[in-house]
Amino acid sequence: MKPILELTDVVKRFPLRGGSTVHAVEHVSLSVPAGRTVALVGESGCGKSTLANLAMRLEQPDSGSIVLDGVDITHLRARALRPHRRKIQMVFQDPFASLNPRAAVGSSVAEPLRVHGTPGGATQQDRVAELFRLVGLDPSDMAKYPHQFSGGQRQRICIARALASQPSLVVADEATSALDVSVRARVLNLFMELQEKLGVAYLFVSHDLAVVERVAHQVAVMRLGQIVEFGSRQDIFADPRHPYTRRLLDAVPVADPERRRTRDRSSEELVSPIRPRGSSPELVTMREVSAGHWVAEPTGAERPSLADAAARRNIE
Amino acid sequence: MTAPILTVESLGVTFDGAIPAVRDLSFDLYPGETLAVVGESGSGKSVTSLAIMGLLDDAATVTGRAVYVDAAGSRVELIGLGERSLRRLRGNEISMIFQEPMTALNPVLTVGEQIAEALRLHRGTSRRAARTAAVEAMEQVRIPDPARRSQQYPHELSGGMRQRVMIAMAMVCRPRILIADEPTTALDVTIQSQILGLLADLKDETGTAVVLITHDMGVVAEMADRVVVMQQSRLVEQGAVGEIFRNPREPYTRALLDAVPRLGAMTGIDHPVPFPLSSEDER
Numbered sequence: 001m002k003p004i005l006e007l008t009d010v011v012k013r014f015p016l017r018g019g020s021t022v023h024a025v026e027h028v029s030l031s032v033p034a035g036r037t038v039a040l041v042g043e044s045g046c047g048k049s050t051l052a053n054l055a056m057r058l059e060q061p062d063s064g065s066i067v068l069d070g071v072d073i074t075h076l077r078a079r080a081l082r083p084h085r086r087k088i089q090m091v092f093q094d095p096f097a098s099l100n101p102r103a104a105v106g107s108s109v110a111e112p113l114r115v116h117g118t119p120g121g122a123t124q125q126d127r128v129a130e131l132f133r134l135v136g137l138d139p140s141d142m143a144k145y146p147h148q149f150s151g152g153q154r155q156r157i158c159i160a161r162a163l164a165s166q167p168s169l170v171v172a173d174e175a176t177s178a179l180d181v182s183v184r185a186r187v188l189n190l191f192m193e194l195q196e197k198l199g200v201a202y203l204f205v206s207h208d209l210a211v212v213e214r215v216a217h218q219v220a221v222m223r224l225g226q227i228v229e230f231g232s233r234q235d236i237f238a239d240p241r242h243p244y245t246r247r248l249l250d251a252v253p254v255a256d257p258e259r260r261r262t263r264d265r266s267s268e269e270l271v272s273p274i275r276p277r278g279s280s281p282e283l284v285t286m287r288e289v290s291a292g293h294w295v296a297e298p299t300g301a302e303r304p305s306l307a308d309a310a311a312r313r314n315i316e
Numbered sequence: 317m318t319a320p321i322l323t324v325e326s327l328g329v330t331f332d333g334a335i336p337a338v339r340d341l342s343f344d345l346y347p348g349e350t351l352a353v354v355g356e357s358g359s360g361k362s363v364t365s366l367a368i369m370g371l372l373d374d375a376a377t378v379t380g381r382a383v384y385v386d387a388a389g390s391r392v393e394l395i396g397l398g399e400r401s402l403r404r405l406r407g408n409e410i411s412m413i414f415q416e417p418m419t420a421l422n423p424v425l426t427v428g429e430q431i432a433e434a435l436r437l438h439r440g441t442s443r444r445a446a447r448t449a450a451v452e453a454m455e456q457v458r459i460p461d462p463a464r465r466s467q468q469y470p471h472e473l474s475g476g477m478r479q480r481v482m483i484a485m486a487m488v489c490r491p492r493i494l495i496a497d498e499p500t501t502a503l504d505v506t507i508q509s510q511i512l513g514l515l516a517d518l519k520d521e522t523g524t525a526v527v528l529i530t531h532d533m534g535v536v537a538e539m540a541d542r543v544v545v546m547q548q549s550r551l552v553e554q555g556a557v558g559e560i561f562r563n564p565r566e567p568y569t570r571a572l573l574d575a576v577p578r579l580g581a582m583t584g585i586d587h588p589v590p591f592p593l594s595s596e597d598e599r
Contacts (some may be wrong), residue, residue: 043504057352057368180357181531181575181576182593185574186589186591189591208505209579213579214577214581215588233586250507250509251505252579253537255537257537257557260556262508262510264513265510265517267477270507316463
């Protein structure tokens with residue numbers, strides 16, 4: 001399947017005062033096939049949001065390339081980038097923070113139309129009404145303001161806005177994490193319906209593995225700025241190979257009291273992506289264990305500690 | 317069955333005469349059990365715990381009863397109890413941990429001092445003895461290198477370690493009831509797993525009864541003996557955890573469970589599958 005987005009060997013580091021560096025994204029390659037959902041999972045500080053921002057060109061990579069729908073956009077300047085931006089849109093975690101509180105929501109949804117034009121020669125008004133219906137909102141609410149909506153409705157407004165320019169890819173960064181459970185399920189269903197209807201692809205950034213298992217075709221597991229495992233949803237959830245993927249999966253509380261797992265008694269901390277000057281992280285090498293299922297070879301640093309963790313769990 | 321350690325009866329909370337935050341809520345808490353209070357935002361679960369602890373301000377009108385059976389076996393009515401008596405109980409016989417440890421810890425005191433403070437206040441323990449006990453309490457919550465860590469300030473610790481410090485503070489006086497309000501919601505999943513494991517171990521070691529307030533049905537399934545389900549300020553359903561999950565009686569409980577993604581539910585399917593939700597309108 002033709003990829004809509006291809007990241008190749010992308011690196012992003014942020015210098016800190018005092019000479020140390022955040023190695024946010026280290027030589028990551030990832031591609032999102034058209035019309036599919038690729039989920040990017042990992043814990044705080046693993047670089048998943050930075051990678052999403054790089055794909056959007058909201059951050060400039062230090063090296064590597066970003067190819068969107070066959071066009072290398074890595075070094076395009078603002079004006080040259082604009083026509084390509086139409087194809088890639090974003091939905092963020094907090095819908096209230098991403099809507100202008102003083103603008104009627106209809107106007108916010110129309111913003112991409114003002115920038116990129118209205119597709120198919122429809123009037124702006126008609127197109128916004130169509131988008132409202134598409135995400136399950138009543139077009140008569142167009143003149144209302146963000147504070148007059150619930151959290152779930154606000155996220156629907158953000159989704160309508162993201163879809164206004166008919167993008168081929170939507171980057172959703174923790175787009176349902178702030179929502180209550182029943183609302184979250186409805187918004188996730190909306191994402192899936194829209195993909196079915198419009199053929200839009202998603203780069204779905206999330207820390208919630210149970211949600212990812214629902215929505216994704218493929219899953220990339222990130223740790224310390226690098227992808228440690230990549231594969232189909234089945235590969236990752238039914239046959240996880242990397243110790244970190246297993247640890248993540250083991251940690252998810254399962255909503256079934258008959259399947260209580262042995263609990264994690266360790267006090268192991270998350271490792272920081274910040275490194276002192278002159279020290280750079282060991283790069284993982286990926287090995288294809290079955291068709292399309294890639295796993296990082298354990299690096300020197302993690303071999304002993306992960307073996308410890310495994311041993312500890314076995315004893316218990 | 318043994319007698320409840322806490323009996324909440326017809327609890328009601330109203331803020332400035334507005335729509336009630338909690339209405340006619342009744343439940344029992346038994347010694348040594350974990351009772352999960354579960355619900356979505358605004359269901360009244362946190363207000364319930366604050367009302368029981370006497371932590372709501374003057375804008376709140378609390379009605380009903382919350383009878384606590386203290387260590388000496390006498391019945392104490394918590395609603396309307398004077399501040400002096402409440403202080404004797406809080407952090408001593410009944411203690412509480414919150415979602416965000418950074419806002420609950422004092423940034424200018426070392427964590428060791430803060431843990432020791434509870435002992436000095438409630439037990440009159442000497443400064444030196446309290447300091448030693450604080451290090452022991454940190455060891456009990458599996459903080460590595462507790463002696464050194466006790467000298468550190470909250471900002472020097474990670475989120476997971478701060479939550480361990482909060483738990484150490486809450487547990488140092490061996491409370492008979494621990495109210496944990498979303499204790500792992502702000503934490504990463506691997507750290508959440510550790511903290512839940514720790515809470516379960518401490519409960520087993522000390523026999524403390526735990527009221528666990530959460531929105532996460534996964535956490536409920538993993539931790540609770542019994543469950544109270546709340547929706548829009550009311551109790552919807554209560555029962556044993558297995559019963560609630562296997563055989564929910566109320567449509568709301570069923571809807572809540574249907575909306576929870578369950579890891580492993582998609583085995584053998586390789587494409588996304590929508591949640592099986594009823595067509596009921598979104599709030």
